[in-house]
Amino acid sequence: MSRVSTPSNGAGEAAKLYAPQAVQSLATRLAKASGVSNSDAEMLADALVDADIHGVTSHGISRLNIYIRRIQKGLIDSDAGLTLDRQLRSALAVDAGNGLGQVQALKTLQLMIPMARESGVAVATIRNSQHFGAVSYYCNKAADQNMILLATTNCEPAMSPEGGCQAFFGTNPIAASFPTGKGFNIKIDMATSIVARGNIIAAQKSGKSIPPGWALNIDGEPTTDAAEALLGTVLTMAGHKGYALALMVEILSGVLSGSAIGADVGSMYKNMDRKQDVGHFLCLLDISAFMDVAEFKNRVDGMIDEIKACRMRPGVEEILIPGERSHRRAMENRRLGIPIDPPTRKELQVLCEELKVPFTLDESAAMEVVS
Amino acid sequence: MSRVSTPSNGAGEAAKLYAPQAVQSLATRLAKASGVSNSDAEMLADALVDADIHGVTSHGISRLNIYIRRIQKGLIDSDAGLTLDRQLRSALAVDAGNGLGQVQALKTLQLMIPMARESGVAVATIRNSQHFGAVSYYCNKAADQNMILLATTNCEPAMSPEGGCQAFFGTNPIAASFPTGKGFNIKIDMATSIVARGNIIAAQKSGKSIPPGWALNIDGEPTTDAAEALLGTVLTMAGHKGYALALMVEILSGVLSGSAIGADVGSMYKNMDRKQDVGHFLCLLDISAFMDVAEFKNRVDGMIDEIKACRMRPGVEEILIPGERSHRRAMENRRLGIPIDPPTRKELQVLCEELKVPFTLDESAAMEVVS
Numbered sequence: 171m172s173r174v175s176t177p178s179n180g181a182g183e184a185a186k187l188y189a190p191q192a193v194q195s196l197a198t199r200l201a202k203a204s205g206v207s208n209s210d211a212e213m214l215a216d217a218l219v220d221a222d223i224h225g226v227t228s229h230g231i232s233r234l235n236i237y238i239r240r241i242q243k244g245l246i247d248s249d250a251g252l253t254l255d256r257q258l259r260s261a262l263a264v265d266a267g268n269g270l271g272q273v274q275a276l277k278t279l280q281l282m283i284p285m286a287r288e289s290g291v292a293v294a295t296i297r298n299s300q301h302f303g304a305v306s307y308y309c310n311k312a313a314d315q316n317m318i319l320l321a322t323t324n325c326e327p328a329m330s331p332e333g334g335c336q337a338f339f340g341t342n343p344i345a346a347s348f349p350t351g352k353g354f355n356i357k358i359d360m361a362t363s364i365v366a367r368g369n370i371i372a373a374q375k376s377g378k379s380i381p382p383g384w385a386l387n388i389d390g391e392p393t394t395d396a397a398e399a400l401l402g403t404v405l406t407m408a409g410h411k412g413y414a415l416a417l418m419v420e421i422l423s424g425v426l427s428g429s430a431i432g433a434d435v436g437s438m439y440k441n442m443d444r445k446q447d448v449g450h451f452l453c454l455l456d457i458s459a460f461m462d463v464a465e466f467k468n469r470v471d472g473m474i475d476e477i478k479a480c481r482m483r484p485g486v487e488e489i490l491i492p493g494e495r496s497h498r499r500a501m502e503n504r505r506l507g508i509p510i511d512p513p514t515r516k517e518l519q520v521l522c523e524e525l526k527v528p529f530t531l532d533e534s535a536a537m538e539v540v541s
Numbered sequence: 542m543s544r545v546s547t548p549s550n551g552a553g554e555a556a557k558l559y560a561p562q563a564v565q566s567l568a569t570r571l572a573k574a575s576g577v578s579n580s581d582a583e584m585l586a587d588a589l590v591d592a593d594i595h596g597v598t599s600h601g602i603s604r605l606n607i608y609i610r611r612i613q614k615g616l617i618d619s620d621a622g623l624t625l626d627r628q629l630r631s632a633l634a635v636d637a638g639n640g641l642g643q644v645q646a647l648k649t650l651q652l653m654i655p656m657a658r659e660s661g662v663a664v665a666t667i668r669n670s671q672h673f674g675a676v677s678y679y680c681n682k683a684a685d686q687n688m689i690l691l692a693t694t695n696c697e698p699a700m701s702p703e704g705g706c707q708a709f710f711g712t713n714p715i716a717a718s719f720p721t722g723k724g725f726n727i728k729i730d731m732a733t734s735i736v737a738r739g740n741i742i743a744a745q746k747s748g749k750s751i752p753p754g755w756a757l758n759i760d761g762e763p764t765t766d767a768a769e770a771l772l773g774t775v776l777t778m779a780g781h782k783g784y785a786l787a788l789m790v791e792i793l794s795g796v797l798s799g800s801a802i803g804a805d806v807g808s809m810y811k812n813m814d815r816k817q818d819v820g821h822f823l824c825l826l827d828i829s830a831f832m833d834v835a836e837f838k839n840r841v842d843g844m845i846d847e848i849k850a851c852r853m854r855p856g857v858e859e860i861l862i863p864g865e866r867s868h869r870r871a872m873e874n875r876r877l878g879i880p881i882d883p884p885t886r887k888e889l890q891v892l893c894e895e896l897k898v899p900f901t902l903d904e905s906a907a908m909e910v911v912s
Contacts, residue, residue, distance in 0.1 A: 260631040261661025261830035290632025291824075293662045295831050318797075320824075333860045334851030348792050356792065358785045390854035407779040414729045414863040417848075421719050421727065425840045426689075426831050432847060453662075453691075453824060459632035460666050460797050469796045476803060477788075480705030483761035489704040492785040 186515070186536035187507030194219040196518065196530050197234055203525035204238045206248045210273045217272040221304040222508040225499040228368045229304040231510060235517040236438055237270065237300075245445055246270060246300055252277055255297075255428070260285060262294040263427070268445050271302025275450055279308055282454045283315055290459030295427035296450040301325070301438050306359035306496075309347035312454055313355045316463045320346045320453040324424040326437040326446065328367050330403040332413040335390025337403050338432045341367060342419035347493070349457075351467040352474060357493030362416040363404045370399050422451040507537035557886070557907035558878030565590040567889065567901050568605055574896035575609045577619045581644045588643040592675040593879040596870040599739045600675040602881060606888040607809055608641065608671075616816055617641060617671055623648055626668075626799070631656060633665040634798070639816050642673025646821055650679055653825045654686055661830030666798035667821040672696070672809050677730035677867075680718035683825055684726045687834045691717045691824040695795040697808040697817070699738050701774040703784040706761030708774050709803045712738060713790035718864070720828075722838040723845060728864030733787040734775045741770050793822040878908035 194215045201211035214237070222230030240246040250269030254262060262281060266274035278294050285292035305321050312319035325340025341361035348356040365384050373380045374396035385399030386392060393399050406412030424431040429449025436446035457466050478489050510518075515531060522529035565586045572582035585608070593601030611617040621640030625633060633652060637645035649665050656663035676692050683690035696711025712732035719727040736755050744751045745767035756770030757763060764770050777783030795802040800820025807817035828837050849860050881889075886902060893900035 256831060258661035258830045259659070260663075261827070263831045288630070289660055290629035291662050291664045292631075293826060318793075331848045331851055331860050333854055333857040334848070335854045336851040338848060338851055344786075346789050356788065358789050360782050360785055364779065386854065390852070390857075407782050408735065410863075411731050411778050414731055415715075417727065417863060418717050418729050420844070421841065422689075425719075425844060426826075426828070426837065428832060428840075431840065431844050455664060455797075456632070457797070459629045460627060460634045461799060465799075466797065469799075469802065470792065473791070473796060473802050477702045477705070477709060480702055480707040480709055481761065483704055483706045483757065486704040486761075489702050492781075492788060 183512040185509040185511040186533075187509055187538040188531055188536060190219050190223055190504060190508050192530060192535055193222065193231055193508060193510065196522075196527070197231055199527050200234060200238065200518070200521050200525060201248075203527050204241050204248060206241070206270070206273075210248070210270065213273050213276050214270055217276070217303050217307050219508070220307050220310075222510075223500045223503045224304070224306075224496045225503065226304045226306075226496075227509065227511075228366065230508070231518070232514045233301070233303065235514075235521060238521060240300075240438070240442075243442060245442065250274070252281075260289045260292050262292070264294055264296045265428075266296050266299035268298050268300070268447075271300035271448065271450075272307075274299055275302045275308055275452070276311070279311060279319070279452060279454070282452065283312075283317070286317060286454045286456040286459075290456055292454045294450075294452045294454075295423070296452070297427040297429035297447070298445075299429065299448045299450055300446050301448060302450060304359065305343050305345035306347060306357050308452065309345050309357065309359070310355055313347040313349040316349055316457050318346060318348055318455040318457060320344075320455075321451065322419040322423045323450045324420050324429065324431070324435055324448060326435050326440075327433045328404050329363050329406050329412075329416060330386070330390075331417070332406065332410045335386050335388070335403055336433075339406075339416040339420055340435060341404065342416040342423070344415065344419060348470060349463075349467060350474060351471045354491075354497035355493050356470065356474075356491055357496060360407075362407055362412045362419060364407045364412065365404065367400075367404055370396050370404065374400060419451075423449040427451065554883040556880040556882040557904075558880055558909040559902055559907060561590050561594055561875060561879050563901060563906060564593065564602055564879060564881065567893075567898070568602055570898045571605060571609065571889070571892055571896060572619075574898050575612050575619065577612070577641070577644075581619070581641065584644050584647050585641055588647070588674050588678050590879065591678050591681075593881075594871045594874045595675070595677075595867045596874065597675045597677075597867075598880065598882075599737065601879070602889070603885045604672070604674065606885075606892060609892060611671075611809070611813075614813060616813065621645070623652075631660045631663050633663070635665055635667045636799075637667050637670035639669050639671070639818075642671035642819065642821075643678075645670055646673045646679055646823070647682070650682060650690070650823060650825070653823065654683075654688070657688060657825045657827040657830075661827050663825045665821075665823045665825075666794070667823070668798040668800035668818070669816075670800065670819045670821055671817050672819060673821060675730065676714050676716035677718060677728050679823065680716050680728065680730070681726055684718040684720040687720055687828050689717060689719055689826040689828060691715075691826075692822065693790040693794045694821045695791050695800065695802070695806055695819060697806050697811075698804045699775050700734050700777050700783075700787060701757070701761075702788070703777065703781045706757050706759070706774055707804075710777075710787040710791055711806060712775065713787040713794070715786065715790060719841060720834075720838060721845060722842045725862075725868035726864050727841065727845075727862055728867060731778075733778055733783045733790060735778045735783065736775065738771075738775055741767050741775065745771060790822075794820040798822065 250267030427449035568586035621638030798820035
């Protein structure tokens with residue numbers, strides 16, 4: 171497996187690898203210096219570095235700068251508590267108080283775990299939240315408890331309903347993790363768009379065109395021009411099916427939670443004058459309410475073996491289980507370090523200077539240069 | 542909107558329209574004559590005719606014959622009770638006792654409704670079941686209670702994991718309905734395959750080729766030959782994303798329930814020597830546990846208005862909401878009758894003769910011929 175190829179800055183400088191602990195420590199100190207409490211800062215840093223470890227660099231440390239900038243502008247309340255608008259034995263309607271998405275989602279999950287242990291299931295809606303990073307982070311936390319978390323979130327507008335050409339839905343991901351006896355979780359974490367918007371941004375930066383079928387221009391016509399696509403809309407996965415899934419996610423995360431819906435969700439980068447008001451949906455199942463955990467894992471492992479033994483298509487060398495590639499990447503990144511590209515490193519350095527935090531990711535701290 | 546074009550028999554005879562009540566009454570009498578109890582027969586008939594009313598003819602009265610044949614062979618226990626393997630406040634692990642899928646799923650849903658009313662949420666796994674028809678039937682029943690049902694089922698093998706070319710997963714659908722104030726439910730009910738296997742069967746029957754990207758032949762190579770495709774595998778929607786969704790459905794419905802998994806699920810038509818052992822997953826949310834129902838409907842209706850007002854792609858005349866087309870079809874079918882194709886009518890006639898049930902769908906009972 172080749173190393174992730176991270177974007178390089180204009181000067182063509184390469185990304186460098188850093189020890190996850192070093193990055194996490196710096197992220198914690200920066201968050202604390204921005205007014206986030208000790209324990210919340212640790213939660214946020216853990217979530218960000220976990221994404222980088224799993225190769226989801228788009229949801230990792232590269233997001234810390236914008237979170238801090240939004241805290242500084244009063245667009246995120248770093249001191250927000252959780253308010254329970256409604257509470258039943260298995261249901262929570264949570265107001266995140268415009269707090270940090272990662273922190274509020276993780277605190278909500280911590281409330282849900284004993285509920286699910288007692289009743290078999292717990293479901294929470296969270297309103298008034300932010301971008302909360304990689305959804306699978308929370309799903310994996312649940313899997314550690316021998317629970318299954320199904321989770322969705324709405325996000326800033328990027329996709330149109332089928333037939334339309336105006337950004338309404340976010341890329342509205344669906345995620346779930348399932349514990350196995352194989353040393354990794356089955357992990358599903360997919361945008362309901364045909365492709366992550368980040369891929370189009372990357373194509374534009376490198377001056378490349380995008381494949382047909384990814385996006386429409388502002389007039390609703392298919393385009394392979396990345397810049398045109400960014401002004402237009404990303405297409406849903408599998409056309410009307412992806413539209414239906416994005417709509418389902420919007421209702422569960424946005425409508426039912428009481429957060430902003432569709433085009434009203436704030437953009438993290440573009441709207442520096444208002445909060446995002448993102449909504450999340452978490453559905454937590456305690457496996458032991460349905461079946462002994464050992465039996466569940468045996469059954470999952472048997473299924474994995476059968477899937478991997480399937481006859482393969484011409485040219486295919488291995489059938490992968492969702493989550494397997496990400497697990498391999500995580501093993502490698504824990505050992506070799508996580509890649510941080512020069513623009514992100516520069517942002518962190520500037521933050522350190524502003525917030526009087528020692529910058530500990532200088533050249534000498536790098537473990538390796540990504541080839 | 543044009544009438545549904547139903548398959549005609551070899552002689553080219555056209556489908557005819559019948560009053561839903563007449564079809565439902567006949568289905569009830571046939572099920573009773575096959576040993577199904579009065580109330581169970583009524584449940585089954587209601588589920589089948591509801592599918593026909595909504596235009597899902599593949600899951601309607603056309604399935605009654607195979608259900609009865611399997612009852613006659615002892616492959617379905619028409620007298621099965623529901624056994625609760627495990628029960629907590631919000632969780633049920635149900636053994637359907639190899640009973641009729643529609644009946645056992647509906648009875649499970651009826652147990653879940655008061656649980657969700659009390660705790661906010663109820664989740665059930667059902668094992669040892671059969672093909673249970675259109676998943677959206679149950680979702681719509683929940684929407685009638687101002688609840689949201691997320692439902693999945695595994696099914697007989699048809700699709701391969703990404704990279705493989707052996708049928709492992711069924712077309713594993715995902716369904717959910719959401720009540721609105723617009724006179725129809727938002728209804729999502731999609732196979733995780735790129736296309737329903739029925740479309741390939743229809744192409745084969747009419748001697749047509751299928752579009753590229755639908756299926757692989759037995760060697761894992763792309764094919765546009767419908768007969769080759771039926772020996773091979775249907776592709777998942779959106780490649781690896783559909784694979785991940787099908788896997789999620791398999792774990793929730795098959796693994797967690799204790800039913801057969803993947804390739805071990807019995808085929809309703811091909812395996813006339815063993816039970817199917819299908820598994821279902823039902824997750825029921827009481828809207829009022831999270832938000833007042835009136836507020837929820839207002840918010841959904843506002844979203845619908847915004848979606849329908851989106852700027853449209855060139856050539857598009859209307860943006861439809863999932864469930865809207867099916868609702869229009871249902872209004873029309875309730876008024877004009879449901880189409881029954883000649884082979885299905887013939888099957889029903891033969892069943893009537895065998896079971897000494899008066900055949901009430903003769904020519905004179907037809908309301909109209911489908912053009």
